[in-house]
Amino acid sequence: MDKNAPILLFDSGVGGLSVLAEVRKLVPDARLIYAADLAGLPYGAKSEAQIAARVAGLLGRMSERYRPRLACIACNTASTIALGMVRDVLEIPVVGTVPAIKPAAALSKSGVIGLLGTEATIRQPYVDNLEREFAAGKHLLRFAAPGLVEAAEAKLRGKPVDRAAIDAAVKGLRAMEHGDEIDVVVLACTHFPLLADELSEALGPDVQLIDGAAGIALRIASLTSGQQFGNPEGNLAVTTGAIESLEALAPALASHGISRLERF
Numbered sequence: 282m283d284k285n286a287p288i289l290l291f292d293s294g295v296g297g298l299s300v301l302a303e304v305r306k307l308v309p310d311a312r313l314i315y316a317a318d319l320a321g322l323p324y325g326a327k328s329e330a331q332i333a334a335r336v337a338g339l340l341g342r343m344s345e346r347y348r349p350r351l352a353c354i355a356c357n358t359a360s361t362i363a364l365g366m367v368r369d370v371l372e373i374p375v376v377g378t379v380p381a382i383k384p385a386a387a388l389s390k391s392g393v394i395g396l397l398g399t400e401a402t403i404r405q406p407y408v409d410n411l412e413r414e415f416a417a418g419k420h421l422l423r424f425a426a427p428g429l430v431e432a433a434e435a436k437l438r439g440k441p442v443d444r445a446a447i448d449a450a451v452k453g454l455r456a457m458e459h460g461d462e463i464d465v466v467v468l469a470c471t472h473f474p475l476l477a478d479e480l481s482e483a484l485g486p487d488v489q490l491i492d493g494a495a496g497i498a499l500r501i502a503s504l505t506s507g508q509q510f511g512n513p514e515g516n517l518a519v520t521t522g523a524i525e526s527l528e529a530l531a532p533a534l535a536s537h538g539i540s541r542l543e544r545f
């Protein structure tokens with residue numbers, strides 16, 4: 282394997298940076314390419330067929346261009362819908378991001394777990410299966426919070442966080458049956474850990490937040506262990522959308538170790 286072969290992380294927007302941050306801690310020498318499908322954002326409002334075709338097609342083309350050693354779908358919406366299809370299309374290991382229901386169930390004392398995701402994620406059979414397998418006998422309260430995707434995109438572009446979006450997500454969860462007993466909230470969208478401080482403040486000190494990023498980084502470290510890494514060109518961010526929209530993220534990307542930006 283070429284030691285400069287990158288690890289490709291893919292999301293609709295900035296969300297996957299919450300995963301990339303953990304990957305950098307465990308695999309610091311790897312060359313990383315961060316791909317944001319800003320032309321397709323938001324995925325949460327799209328149909329299953331649209332997401333599957335788009336994600337599989339883009340990852341196929343990106344793999345041809347960048348020759349990654351591994352691809353990570355750093356997006357719960359895309360992973361819960363298209364992980365199997367992408368694995369069929371690519372010849373490299375593909376790591377997905379799925380809601381951290383298993384650790385949340387282990388952590389919850391009240392047996393009431395909140396789950397914040399996109400509209401598309403919360404209706405997935407993949408989530409039904411995780412609930413059946415790991416949260417049987419508990420209450421899993423799912424709430425769609427698309428406003429948080431927009432709020433995270435704005436925050437990383439240096440704009441103020443939309444408090445109404447935070448309040449709507451928290452109030453929505455609390456208003457569900459047993460909502461007042463929630464003691465763990467699964468952040469089932471990679472955008473949401475970017476708002477962890479704001480969400481935590483709104484939910485109060487008795488609620489723990491959990492997401493899958495550290496677990497994904499461990500999986501990537503294990504799949505690449507023993508491999509050689511080189512990164513002479515530096516990390517790169519690419520977008521399917523307007524380059525200006527990616528450029529507005531330059532300071533946030535630089536703080537994640539990415540200084541080269543280009544259009545895909």
Ligand code: DGL
Pocket residue numbers: 292293294296297322323324325326355356357358359399402430469470471472
């Ligand atoms: N970051 C994506 C996720 O984890 C979704 C954001 C979107 O709606 O595009 O689900």
